[in-house]
Amino acid sequence: MGYSKAQKTRTHKRIVSIASKRFREKGLAGFGIAELMKEAGLTVGGFYKHFGSRDDLVAEAVNSAFGGWQRRLDVAKSGGPSVSLAKLIDDYLNETHRDNPGSGCAFSALAPEIARSDKRTRSLTSEQVRSDVQLIATLLPGRDKRAARSRAILIFSALVGAMSLARAVSDEALSREILKTVAELLKNLASTQRVVNSP
Amino acid sequence: MGYSKAQKTRTHKRIVSIASKRFREKGLAGFGIAELMKEAGLTVGGFYKHFGSRDDLVAEAVNSAFGGWQRRLDVAKSGGPSVSLAKLIDDYLNETHRDNPGSGCAFSALAPEIARSDKRTRSLTSEQVRSDVQLIATLLPGRDKRAARSRAILIFSALVGAMSLARAVSDEALSREILKTVAELLKNLASTQRVVNSP
DNA sequence: ATTATCTATAGATCTATAGATAATGC
DNA sequence: ATTATCTATAGATCTATAGATAATGC
Numbered sequence: 041m042g043y044s045k046a047q048k049t050r051t052h053k054r055i056v057s058i059a060s061k062r063f064r065e066k067g068l069a070g071f072g073i074a075e076l077m078k079e080a081g082l083t084v085g086g087f088y089k090h091f092g093s094r095d096d097l098v099a100e101a102v103n104s105a106f107g108g109w110q111r112r113l114d115v116a117k118s119g120g121p122s123v124s125l126a127k128l129i130d131d132y133l134n135e136t137h138r139d140n141p142g143s144g145c146a147f148s149a150l151a152p153e154i155a156r157s158d159k160r161t162r163s164l165t166s167e168q169v170r171s172d173v174q175l176i177a178t179l180l181p182g183r184d185k186r187a188a189r190s191r192a193i194l195i196f197s198a199l200v201g202a203m204s205l206a207r208a209v210s211d212e213a214l215s216r217e218i219l220k221t222v223a224e225l226l227k228n229l230a231s232t233q234r235v236v237n238s239p
Numbered sequence: 240m241g242y243s244k245a246q247k248t249r250t251h252k253r254i255v256s257i258a259s260k261r262f263r264e265k266g267l268a269g270f271g272i273a274e275l276m277k278e279a280g281l282t283v284g285g286f287y288k289h290f291g292s293r294d295d296l297v298a299e300a301v302n303s304a305f306g307g308w309q310r311r312l313d314v315a316k317s318g319g320p321s322v323s324l325a326k327l328i329d330d331y332l333n334e335t336h337r338d339n340p341g342s343g344c345a346f347s348a349l350a351p352e353i354a355r356s357d358k359r360t361r362s363l364t365s366e367q368v369r370s371d372v373q374l375i376a377t378l379l380p381g382r383d384k385r386a387a388r389s390r391a392i393l394i395f396s397a398l399v400g401a402m403s404l405a406r407a408v409s410d411e412a413l414s415r416e417i418l419k420t421v422a423e424l425l426k427n428l429a430s431t432q433r434v435v436n437s438p
Numbered sequence: 439a440t441t442a443t444c445t446a447t448a449g450a451t452c453t454a455t456a457g458a459t460a461a462t463g464c
Numbered sequence: 465a466t467t468a469t470c471t472a473t474a475g476a477t478c479t480a481t482a483g484a485t486a487a488t489g490c
Binding site: 066067069070141147148149150151152153154155156159162163165166169170189190191193194196197198199200201202204205207208209210211214217218221222224225226 | 265266268269340346347348349350351352353354355358361362364365368369388389390392393395396397398399400401403404406407408409410413416417420421423424425
Binding site: 242243244246271272273283284286287292293 | 477478479480481482486487488489
């Protein structure tokens with residue numbers, strides 16, 4: 041095993057990458073440092089040369105999870121507006137994403153635990169929410185930017201809530217119904233100029 | 240201290256009530272049995288005469304949390320349809336609820352952790368989701384029951400997602416924006432016959 | 439006789455640190 | 465000289481159980 045700076049950087053990234061995945065799968069309290077380091081092929085003692093504390097790892101790993109999902113959004117975006125928002129919704133609200141939280145969206149996997157985390161983690165979360173809302177807003181039709189932002193916030197909330205619920209229920213049919221229903225209604229919402237008819 | 244059956248029932252309920260609140264505040268792994276029993280004025284040894292395991296407590300306490308919120312929904316419902324759905328939305332998406340998860344909705348406080356819990360907890364969750372969707376559907380206008388159910392699922396998802404996100408971000412203005420925006424759009428959605436204009 | 443509760447503790451964690459080792463990098 | 469990693473461990477948890485005590489309830 042090597043000890044160069046380049047090697048340390050690689051090791052650091054490997055630890056964060058594994059933690060990022062496992063946190064989404066098992067929760068922020070789902071495993072210990074020894075277990076994590078073992079999966080990275082290391083031992084527990086080396087951990088604190090990479091991170092000041094476990095909370096430091098949480099902040100970095102959650103942020104890394106945001107980044108991974110962000111890249112997927114950016115890919116979806118490259119298809120052009122309107123069409124790609126429908127694609128983004130389908131890319132989010134499906135059974136593959138539901139059954140693989142480790143490679144999925146960190147909000148639907150961790151939002152309530154992030155809410156109980158330290159300031160740094162929640163600051164990074166604020167930035168990511170802003171960025172995701174912004175991205176969805178640009179994919180919405182219509183010239184009214186404020187209205188687009190509002191709708192983007194609704195769509196983002198519904199995506200996160202639907203995935204959280206679809207994972208929490210044990211009834212497979214109900215879980216699928218949640219995913220399909222919300223995907224369909226959001227796609228309608230995304231493709232129209234106004235949110236609702238006035239009464 | 241007494242040892243009668245009536246006393247044991249009271250003690251049992253007290254433990255569940257405290258756990259139900261603290262789980263929503265601190266997460267399902269947020270405290271130990273010793274700490275819980277101490278808050279109930281008891282010691283750790285007595286716990287296992289009430290529950291077979293910690294997971295048994297989780298199932299019972301999460302279900303109790305559902306019950307508490309259900310009662311609040313039923314109260315909101317007593318105002319009559321349409322008006323009361325707007326009231327329900329405002330009752331959910333506000334800063335008091337955001338800042339007091341211990342007495343609030345168990346889904347927005349715990350959904351991802353419930354997803355990682357045992358079968359029993361998730362079965363109870365399925366029932367509760369069904370019941371909440373049903374309740375929201377009855378408050379929606381229109382004769383088409385299937386359309387009402389679909390919209391109810393969207394509204395429920397958006398409520399849970401918006402609260403989860405509003406709690407996760409550290410930026411107070413962004414948090415408020417999420418709550419207000421989603422509340423407003425959902426109330427529009429709830430008061431109209433059709434979800435969207437056709438293009 | 440049964441049992442709700444208590445004290446005490448076994449055994450398994452978990453975070454963090456100390457000190458040794460072996461490599462890098464000046 | 466510095467440091468990335470290792471082994472080992474301190475000290476604080478945590479779940480669950482054993483056995484004693486004191487009350488209920490037949």
